[in-house]
Amino acid sequence: MDTMEKLRILSDAAKYDAACTSSGVNRAGVKGQLGSAAACGICHSFASDGRCISLLKVLMTNICAYDCTYCLNRRSNDTPRATFRPQELADLTISFYRRNYIEGLFLSSAVFGSPDITCERMLETLHILRNEYHFNGYIHVKAIPGADETLLQQLGLLADRMSVNIELPSNDSLKRLAPQKSKENILLPMSRIRDGIKENAHDLIRYKSAPRFVPGGQSTQMIIGATPENDRCILQLSEGLYHKYSLKRVFYSAYIPVVQDRNLPALDTAPPLLREHRLYQADWLLRFYGFTADELLSEKTPDLDPMLDPKCSWAVRHPEEFPVEVNRAPYEKLLRVPGIGVVSAKRIIRARRQAKLDHEGLKKLGVVLKRASYFITCNGKMQCRLRTDEPAVLAGILRDRGLPQGGIQPEIPEQLSLFNPTKEDAVKCLTGQL
Ligand code: SF4
Numbered sequence: 279m280d281t282m283e284k285l286r287i288l289s290d291a292a293k294y295d296a297a298c299t300s301s302g303v304n305r306a307g308v309k310g311q312l313g314s315a316a317a318c319g320i321c322h323s324f325a326s327d328g329r330c331i332s333l334l335k336v337l338m339t340n341i342c343a344y345d346c347t348y349c350l351n352r353r354s355n356d357t358p359r360a361t362f363r364p365q366e367l368a369d370l371t372i373s374f375y376r377r378n379y380i381e382g383l384f385l386s387s388a389v390f391g392s393p394d395i396t397c398e399r400m401l402e403t404l405h406i407l408r409n410e411y412h413f414n415g416y417i418h419v420k421a422i423p424g425a426d427e428t429l430l431q432q433l434g435l436l437a438d439r440m441s442v443n444i445e446l447p448s449n450d451s452l453k454r455l456a457p458q459k460s461k462e463n464i465l466l467p468m469s470r471i472r473d474g475i476k477e478n479a480h481d482l483i484r485y486k487s488a489p490r491f492v493p494g495g496q497s498t499q500m501i502i503g504a505t506p507e508n509d510r511c512i513l514q515l516s517e518g519l520y521h522k523y524s525l526k527r528v529f530y531s532a533y534i535p536v537v538q539d540r541n542l543p544a545l546d547t548a549p550p551l552l553r554e555h556r557l558y559q560a561d562w563l564l565r566f567y568g569f570t571a572d573e574l575l576s577e578k579t580p581d582l583d584p585m586l587d588p589k590c591s592w593a594v595r596h597p598e599e600f601p602v603e604v605n606r607a608p609y610e611k612l613l614r615v616p617g618i619g620v621v622s623a624k625r626i627i628r629a630r631r632q633a634k635l636d637h638e639g640l641k642k643l644g645v646v647l648k649r650a651s652y653f654i655t656c657n658g659k660m661q662c663r664l665r666t667d668e669p670a671v672l673a674g675i676l677r678d679r680g681l682p683q684g685g686i687q688p689e690i691p692e693q694l695s696l697f698n699p700t701k702e703d704a705v706k707c708l709t710g711q712l
Pocket residue numbers: 342343344345346349350351352353387388389456
């Protein structure tokens with residue numbers, strides 16, 4: 279099998295790993311025009327400053343010793359198999375890099391023989407890239423649960439980011455669908471990476487030239503919709519992972535039915551994209567807006583509202599928290615107002631030191647008044663004479679978003695367009711403001 283055929287199989291097999299935001303396109307070169315696009319596993323990730331990075335996203339191998347029910351690469355599935363040699367994959371990465379196709383590598387793998395053997399091969403690939411080719415670009419590598427601690431440590435010294443997939447939202451589901459994996463096997467490498475990052479931070483204070491260990495932090499991925507856990511259970515798990523393992527991100531991956539099995543949704547079930555979208559929004563609220571999972575959802579309402587984003591939904595259910603007076607409210611209270619994001623809350627705090635703010639002024643600071651006006655006062659006054667009882671607020675928000683107020687048709691999730699954005703979309707796209 280030649281390298282391009284392996285690349286086709288192994289980049290296709292990697293597409294279910296959610297650690298980036300989009301996949302590539304396939305476009306041949308045209309005479310008289312500059313460049314071409316290769317679909318083979320090029321995905322995009324975003325740096326902390328919002329810069330978009332193209333990555334070669336590929337598996338080391340899709341030959342797997344495990345038999346996870348939901349996975350196309352499972353041992354018992356009849357699918358074309360391929361394996362890269364470490365030198366081959368390093369050469370491929372460098373040739374893509376030199377052609378300017380990519381800026382980095384996202385490397386994952388099925389379990390080839392054993393977690394240790396798999397990890398050794400990934401380590402050899404990274405070693406060639408970093409120490410023979412002196413490749414300085416971004417590398418994200420998946421840690422294989424069950425691999426030896428020393429191997430993980432060495433991988434962490436060569437990679438920018440590491441991730442260990444939590445896979446499913448509960449131990450019961452893991453036992454049922456991925457019996458060769460265990461909660462302990464997944465959480466142990468996570469805690470090792472967390473400790474390694476902490477120790478490395480101390481080393482760097484003492485010795486400035488100490489090698490860096492996973493400088494981009496660690497992340498994880500969870501499959502949504504393959505198992506019966508509700509959104510509350512998922513968000514509680516994410517919250518625990520952020521606090522306990524200092525994760526940078528939890529990626530939610532809507533389950534795409536690829537396997538006929540009585541423990542999984544039927545093959546014609548649509549992937550729960552709207553649910554995935556709402557979970558990402560709620561995740562922003564956990565990380566940047568000071569919400570807890572138990573505030574957003576309760577035993578009585580264990581799932582996110584498909585009609586409204588989680589912040590609006592929380593605000594509509596908590597009229598006792600509103601209205602908030604923008605000229606006096608502390609930062610934490612401003613953050614809870616729908617339509618006021620992290621950036622606009624900071625701007626409000628700065629601007630009101632100079633002068634009292636009114637509704638026109640808030641608009642200039644980036645506040646989305648269409649949503650915020652139901653929940654704020656400026657100098658004790660609400661905008662127009664809005665009704666602020668729960669049904670009126672809900673109907674008003676839905677009407678402003680062009681949705682039926684009878685509450686039937688949920689918002690359809692779609693990729694935000696950068697080509698024809700509203701101002702609100704563009705800001706949300708870049709900063710995750712809610
Ligand atoms: S370990 Fe499980 S999820 Fe990973 S590739 Fe093998 S079968 Fe798929």
